[in-house]
Amino acid sequence: MGDGLVLGVDLGGTKLAVGVGDGAGGLRARRTLPTRPERGPEAIVADVVRLARSLARGRLLAAGVGCPGPLDLEAGRVLALPNLPGWEGFPLRDRLTEALGVPVVLANDATAGALGEYRFGAGRGCTDLIYLAVGTGIGGGIVAGGRLVSGGRGNAGEFGHLTLVPDGRPCACGRAGCLEAYASGPAIARLARERLGRRARGVTAAWVARRAAGGDPDALAVWGEAMDALARGIASLIHCLDPQLVVVGGGVAAAGPLMFDRLASLVSRYTMATFRDTAEVVPAALGAESALLGAMALAAGRGHP
Ligand SMILES: [Zn+2]
Incomplete structure (x- = not known):
């Protein structure tokens, strides 16, 4: 070069x-x-x-x-x-x-993001990984058999739009019940506003995470609900793609152990027996x-x- x-x-x-x-x-x-x-x-x-x-x-x-x-x-x-x-x-x-x-x-x-983590980050040495960026939306990327999978038109991996709840919450994509409508940063903030009322005016997902880390029971409930949705989505992806590793990045992942401790047990709970604990869920090594x-x-x- x-x-x-x-x-x-x-x-x-x-x-x-x-x-x-x-x-x-x-x-x-x-x-x-x-x-x-x-x-x-x-x-x-x-x-x-x-x-x-x-x-x-x-x-x-x-x-x-x-x-x-x-x-x-x-x-x-x-x-x-x-x-x-x-x-x-x-x-x-x-x-x-x-x-x-x-x-x-x-x-x-x-x-x-998936390529970055695969080549230089948490996924070095793997052949099969999935990457989720949980932030303003929820994006996804796939490396399968050592190759970046981009799909026929380049749009493979829209994990945020997995249908989680039939006719559920409205999603930015125009549909309803998508994973993104339950576990993205804005979705977590919206849930907090609904649950916590006036206390939660102007809140963000980072605010919820800070309160939850401090032991606030209402914030913990909101955070737990979002992690539950994310874990169900990740379990479905593990069933589809049989990855060795699930790498989670994006702004919401900055919550660190508050996210990854929850996800480890919930993903294990929601995967079928033959896939249980086959894929570790880890933070993006390259961060932002x-x-x-x-x-x-x-x-x-x-x-x-
Ligand atoms: Zn959607």
Whole structure:
């Protein structure tokens, strides 16, 4: 790669992260900004270009972008972003290629996260893992038989939209009863507002986690309900994909042991006997950088090991 750098972009519902590195797990520098999605996609393209210039200083070779789906990877377009209104049909790959002047690879953000953890993080040495990013939404990525699985159109792994409760809570995808409607950050905050009433005005999932860690019984009940939903979803995924490892990242996973201690026992309870305790549920080793490092690996042509 000489002294060239690759750019990684992780576009989330609340946060835009941009980093540069070698594409082999090294991160030279990174910056984050609030996404402020109401500004629309062109403002975000402008942010990426500005950060890319200041971080790469003319040494940029390629860029990889992890973006929430669903995407049309062949056309390089965003089809719809339930948590980012105004992006329907936006030609993100071509706009960034034009604005940055280098080749751009587009991927589902959680697929990029799965690749990052597989190549450089918790999944090193595995051949089969699933990755869940639990944050503003719930995204998923799959490595099966040592290969990144992206599906026919690039949208494999929409784990957040597993139907958990028939005709249950409304989901941002337009359906009802999805896992995401029970265990994403906004879903946890909403449940807390419903349960705790006025005490819980303006709460976030992190607030619920802090209160729960401090032993607040109401917060513990809300947190427990969300972890129960997440564990049921993970158990179904274990039945489908027989992974060696389940890696959980995203903002909600920052709760640490409060999440992983619960998940260990609940996932074990909800899996059928032949799958019980076959897949450990672990935190993302790369923390907030799984998708960023995965996107950089894609940019460096390391997407298909
Ligand atoms: Zn849904």
